[in-house]
Amino acid sequence: MLRLEGVDWEYLVAAHPAGFNIIHILHEHKISLRFPKGVKNIEMRNQYASRCIILKSIALCGLRRDIYIWSLDTGEVTNVLSAHVGRILGIETLQQDGKDIAITFSGDRTIKVWDLEHKDEKIYELPRHPLPTRVIHPTKNGSLVYAEARNGVVVWNTETGMDI
Incomplete structure (x- = not known):
């Protein structure tokens, strides 16, 4: 699944089983965001259901019951919030x-x-x-x-x- 994200739609986001690949369209800079070990994206009808949202310096995704937050500078998960039952x-x-x-x-x-x-x-x-x-x-x-x-x-x- 490909989506445009970001305040000015400047990021192209591709979902895959282990996370997301993000390309900053203007700077042609690629960032790989991976879920922690053992966590997989949800596949539905040959697409991945999770949406990756890009903000100023972070990316976030709601997957299953948690919110995953990544740093766009490092591509590392910085926090996992236990969000819902x-x-x-x-x-x-x-x-x-x-x-x-x-x-x-x-x-x-x-x-x-x-x-x-x-x-x-x-x-x-x-x-x-x-x-x-x-x-x-x-x-x-x-x-x-x-x-x-x-x-x-x-x-x-x-x-x-x-x-x-």
């Missing part, structure tokens, strides 16, 4: 008050908001949905997240954790 179904990132924030949603029917600057600090867990979330859409400024489930859409305020 169920499998992570999706991950999005945004900027909020100058901080990089990740939002994950899972089959355990929770949405979690993470402060990536502190890497292991969970801001809060949004209350459970009656049905698992299928897609989330954060607003550009990061103050709201639209969470889509089979039974409708819930709008969350990311600063208070309350639904609107």
Whole structure:
């Protein structure tokens, strides 16, 4: 699976069983990100389900129940966050008050908001949905997240954790 990632879509990301290969399109610089020993990417329909998101100096991926964070300078895993009880179904990132924030949603029917600057600090867990979330859409400024489930859409305020 190939994707364009990064703030200005300047990275080409290719997923493979052991991790991701990343090419900075403008500088033609290649970075190889590998999962720790024994961890494999999830293959679905001849593609890999995990999405690698590129931020300023880090890359992150939600795989199974964990969030893997790599340094783009070294290509090494810098942190693994135990994120959910169920499998992570999706991950999005945004900027909020100058901080990089990740939002994950899972089959355990929770949405979690993470402060990536502190890497292991969970801001809060949004209350459970009656049905698992299928897609989330954060607003550009990061103050709201639209969470889509089979039974409708819930709008969350990311600063208070309350639904609107």
